[in-house]
Amino acid sequence: xxxxxxxxxxxxxxxYAGLLVNDVHWAFGTDFxxxxxxxxxxxxxxxxxxxxxxxCLMLGDDALVMSQRIAExxxxxxxxxxxxxxxNIALDLLGQARLLLARAAAADGAQxxxxxxxxPVPDEDRLAYFRDVAQFRNVRxxxxxxxxxxxxxxxxxxxxxxxxxxxxxxxxxxxxxxAAVAAKGVKELTYHxxxxxxxxxxxxxxxADSRRRLLAGLDELWPLWAELFETHDVERxxxxxxxxxxxxxxxxxxxxVLDQVLAASGVDRPDHGPLGGAHGRRGxxxxxxxxxxxxxxxxQVVARAHPRGQW
Amino acid sequence: MSAVADAxxxxxxEAELExxxxxxxxxxxxxxxxxxxxxxxxxxxxxxxAQHAHSEIIGMQPEGAWIxxxxxxxxxxxxxxxxxxxxxxxxxxxxxxxTLGVSRQELTEMLIGGRQKYSSIFNYxxxxxxxxxxxxxxxxxxxxxxxxxxxxxxxGPYGRAMxxxxxxxxxxxxxxxxLLTTMMRGTDExxxxxxxxxxxxxxxxxxxxxxxxxxxxxxxxSMAWGIxxxxxxxxxxxxxxxxxxxxxxxxxxxxxxxxxxxxxxxSYDFGxxxxxxxxxxxxxxxxxNAQRVAHRKRAWDEGAWVREAALxxxxxxxxxxxxxxxxxxxEAT
Numbered sequence: 001x002x003x004x005x006x007x008x009x010x011x012x013x014x015x016y017a018g019l020l021v022n023d024v025h026w027a028f029g030t031d032f033x034x035x036x037x038x039x040x041x042x043x044x045x046x047x048x049x050x051x052x053x054x055x056c057l058m059l060g061d062d063a064l065v066m067s068q069r070i071a072e073x074x075x076x077x078x079x080x081x082x083x084x085x086x087x088n089i090a091l092d093l094l095g096q097a098r099l100l101l102a103r104a105a106a107a108d109g110a111q112x113x114x115x116x117x118x119x120p121v122p123d124e125d126r127l128a129y130f131r132d133v134a135q136f137r138n139v140r141x142x143x144x145x146x147x148x149x150x151x152x153x154x155x156x157x158x159x160x161x162x163x164x165x166x167x168x169x170x171x172x173x174x175x176x177x178x179a180a181v182a183a184k185g186v187k188e189l190t191y192h193x194x195x196x197x198x199x200x201x202x203x204x205x206x207x208a209d210s211r212r213r214l215l216a217g218l219d220e221l222w223p224l225w226a227e228l229f230e231t232h233d234v235e236r237x238x239x240x241x242x243x244x245x246x247x248x249x250x251x252x253x254x255x256x257v258l259d260q261v262l263a264a265s266g267v268d269r270p271d272h273g274p275l276g277g278a279h280g281r282r283g284x285x286x287x288x289x290x291x292x293x294x295x296x297x298x299x300q301v302v303a304r305a306h307p308r309g310q311w
Numbered sequence: 312m313s314a315v316a317d318a319x320x321x322x323x324x325e326a327e328l329e330x331x332x333x334x335x336x337x338x339x340x341x342x343x344x345x346x347x348x349x350x351x352x353x354x355x356x357x358x359x360x361a362q363h364a365h366s367e368i369i370g371m372q373p374e375g376a377w378i379x380x381x382x383x384x385x386x387x388x389x390x391x392x393x394x395x396x397x398x399x400x401x402x403x404x405x406x407x408x409x410t411l412g413v414s415r416q417e418l419t420e421m422l423i424g425g426r427q428k429y430s431s432i433f434n435y436x437x438x439x440x441x442x443x444x445x446x447x448x449x450x451x452x453x454x455x456x457x458x459x460x461x462x463x464x465x466x467g468p469y470g471r472a473m474x475x476x477x478x479x480x481x482x483x484x485x486x487x488x489x490l491l492t493t494m495m496r497g498t499d500e501x502x503x504x505x506x507x508x509x510x511x512x513x514x515x516x517x518x519x520x521x522x523x524x525x526x527x528x529x530x531x532x533s534m535a536w537g538i539x540x541x542x543x544x545x546x547x548x549x550x551x552x553x554x555x556x557x558x559x560x561x562x563x564x565x566x567x568x569x570x571x572x573x574x575x576x577x578s579y580d581f582g583x584x585x586x587x588x589x590x591x592x593x594x595x596x597x598x599x600n601a602q603r604v605a606h607r608k609r610a611w612d613e614g615a616w617v618r619e620a621a622l623x624x625x626x627x628x629x630x631x632x633x634x635x636x637x638x639x640x641x642e643a644t
Contacts (some may be wrong), residue, residue: 074375075375075398082614083398087391087398094384125384204618209620210617210620210623297380302382309500
């Protein structure tokens with residue numbers, strides 16, 4: 001077998017020294033590429049910028065909060081393969097959130113929290129870190145605390161089945177940015193749904209214990225399911241203007257997919273009704289469960305301590 | 312071949328195999344999993360590669376603790392991706408160890424049973440977000456100094472895993488240094504946070520190269536076998552020489568009053584870490600030893616039912632065919 005050296009020894013051993021002297025041998029740049037490079041960011045005719053921004057916040061907050069929850073699994077998953085897969089899902093959703101928050105800020109700067117003069121905090125971070133609970137527009141399914149692995153699999157199955165159907169339609173949005181974000185997201189969400197669907201089946205058909213846990217997870221989350229299909233005024237307006245999706249119209253497609261997974265798993269749909277809101281107000285209105293407050297408290301603690309900080 | 316004939320041939324055969332093994336190592340060729348190797352070589356590799364794998368997996372914890380609190384979405388993505396890479400490194404290295412005849416499950420049980428070690432650096436806590444940068448710069452930097460020579464180590468699967476790992480580690484190191492340079496351009500509080508973090512991690516980083524050469528029991532044999540190619544003190548010196556100019560560019564002070572350029576040697580003189588502290592941490596009495604192992608044990612124990620379910624599902628799908636199994640819900644209920 002040949003000598004495995006591919007560089008002169010000194011050159012090879014000096015990977016570390018390259019930190020200051022050159023960039024050539026680094027595999028990647030430090031910055032992520034802009035996935036929206038070249039996409040027309042003009043707000044389409046006939047679309048109210050404030051409504052478009054709020055609509056982007058809704059979809060962005062869903063992804064951000066869901067990502068924060070899934071990332072809690074990092075170093076805690078049942079095995080390394082699942083640790084890596086869950087981190088992947090969290091990263092994809094975080095990527096979606098960043099693009100959607102940035103779109104919200106670009107469409108309507110008035111919704112971006114103000115910080116002290118000269119603060120270098122970018123818009124996506126002002127929105128993520130400097131809004132309070134009642135300004136978050138995510139569905140409550142995304143925010144409830146993690147349970148065991150079966151509950152997480154169930155949550156990802158419900159969330160990704162719904163969001164994939166939504167993004168497939170959103171990829172035809174009149175807003176070029178939303179269409180591009182959705183087209184990218186469709187590929188990611190297809191994988192998330194596949195991951196969750198396979199594990200749902202495995203746990204349903206695994207052992208008596210795994211099946212019991214799975215059914216408990218589904219039971220716990222089911223009351224949060226109906227909210228995903230309730231149309232908020234902002235969603236209705238966005239749908240009417242051809243930039244957004246009315247979630248009520250997704251019911252049939254989403255049910256068909258979910259029923260297929262449930263049938264293969266030998267699991268019946270739970271029969272209890274949806275979780276109520278106060279005076280009809282739900283996640284999309286900024287009305288949340290107590291869990292979102294503690295999630296944001298953790299997420300925002302360092303950023304808020306340094307409103308002029310650079311990261 | 313009968314057992315008797317086997318036994319008669321053995322001394323002669325073994326001598327020949329050993330000579331062939333040594334010649335391979337001398338030529339700097341690779342030993343592959345199915346090649347004959349001395350039992351002590353195999354054991355040394357299992358110990359070293361497993362310890363390295365465990366270090367990646369335990370190393371997810373001090374950084375993982377800050378994913379939820381990352382102060383920008385970009386930094387959150389970078390940190391999450393980095394910790395995910397560490398899980399991936401653990402996977403490659405466990406796989407390399409498995410080629411030596413030990414399963415990942417056995418290795419994990421040895422880790423959580425305290426029978427195998429991991430790098431002591433991870434027994435120190437992470438106390439501020441600057442630590443995410445310092446770990447990248449100093450801890451990953453020290454790891455790279457240790458690991459780049461391992462790309463040429465004599466055992467093939469280990470060396471090949473190291474090539475890929477070193478590339479990703481270099482990327483992490485650069486990201487860590489970039490976080491620190493960005494923070495140094497920020498507020499006074501941020502600059503103080505960076506300096507405080509460097510103060511805490513400098514000495515433990517130097518300890519990552521292991522005890523001084525005269526106290527290192529394994530070095531001589533590992534070098535003879537081509538597992539290790541440089542001594543602990545050589546690598547430590549290289550790390551210091553590379554890091555001092557980077558600290559100057561960054562604008563931080565390294566907390567060692569003895570640090571000074573030695574014109575004659577063409578290297579920096581530096582002080583000795585507190586080796587008593589090093590041995591205390593190695594022996595299990597560092598700030599976070601118990602916490603790190605307990606975390607790993609909890610995750611492993613809590614995941615047991617999932618792994619059992621996957622095995623049960625796979626064995627039924629394998630024996631009866633998946634379709635048949637799916638139509639028969641009786642077994643699980």
